[in-house]
Amino acid sequence: MKTLSIIVLALFLVSCSSKNLTRGKAAELIQPKYPRNIDWPIFTTDPKDVIKFLPTKLEEEGYVIIKEKIVEGGWRRPYIFFTDKSKSYLLETPEYDRSSGIQRVKVAEQYFSEITGVRMVKDGQKAIVEYSVINKNVTPFAQVSALKIVPTENCKAYFALYDDGWRLIDKFDPDFKGE
Template identity: 55%
Template sequence: MRILFMSLVLACLMACGTKKLTREQAAELIKKAYPNTVDWNIYTADPQEAAKALDTKLEAEGYITIQRKQSLAEIGNPFIFFTEKSKPFLLPTPEKDKELKIQKVKLAEQHFNRVTGMQLLKNDKKAIVEYTVVYKNVSPFVPLSTLEIEPELKRKAYFALYDDGWRIVDKPDMDFLVE
């Protein structure tokens, strides 16, 4: 009986001491970086940007107004003006950009979806984790950008085991090259 008890205790200690990265641990660490706001700069004084905005439904839906003509005295002034309805999508814009008639807008949010695969490297001390993200809270300003809304986007995260546990590595080194 004593041998059985000691065997169980030893098995528990060995299981608790394992530092192998699990899908659940990877998901929890990746989730900390999300949601991620996707933004876009709108050049309000650019006539080409105004022409592009005319091809969207933004003005008809009440998010913007577009000044169609400018006199010589008005050159450099904005063509695109944001309405009250657009305020939830306007992001803080640096003063330097405001001087250049640039407004930062929110396009969407990327949210972590799920881990799709894991590859353990270097004696289980490094890992490459593949996962997907989805877009949520998509704004009406997407047609002014180059963003293509896809059902799922594939991403990779690189992990390394430190003395305090697993961490995501921002700049993976040569050890992450798969052999």
């Protein structure tokens, strides 16, 4: 009888603790999103983007060719051309964007690092998880983006408890009242 009581107590404790989101479970659900590319759109037909390239050495180093002469009424004519040297930084860009003169380029790579905190909210049914990522392999195109690439970044992920366990959710979920 004593053994049965211990087993029942152990099962009760395990079932209760499974409702808490652990750091391990949060990491397991976040990690599949990484590594990922940090990208930036280059507007090849926009003279304003040409101006961003001029103070850099991207043309001198052979990543791009800049057509500096801006032709009046030349909208939709490309001014920025990517060379073979830049091919490894060019990312897949939707056809609609390409037809508008937009090319997405890799600026850096982002890797999951660690869970730094788990905060349970809304009666244990929701959670906010803070974690850090590491930015590596910064590309030459980072200098024309408006992004400030730092070595380590802090991020947040939002979770909800469903009948089958914890799931990542969009922080703009109207049911999320965590902050």
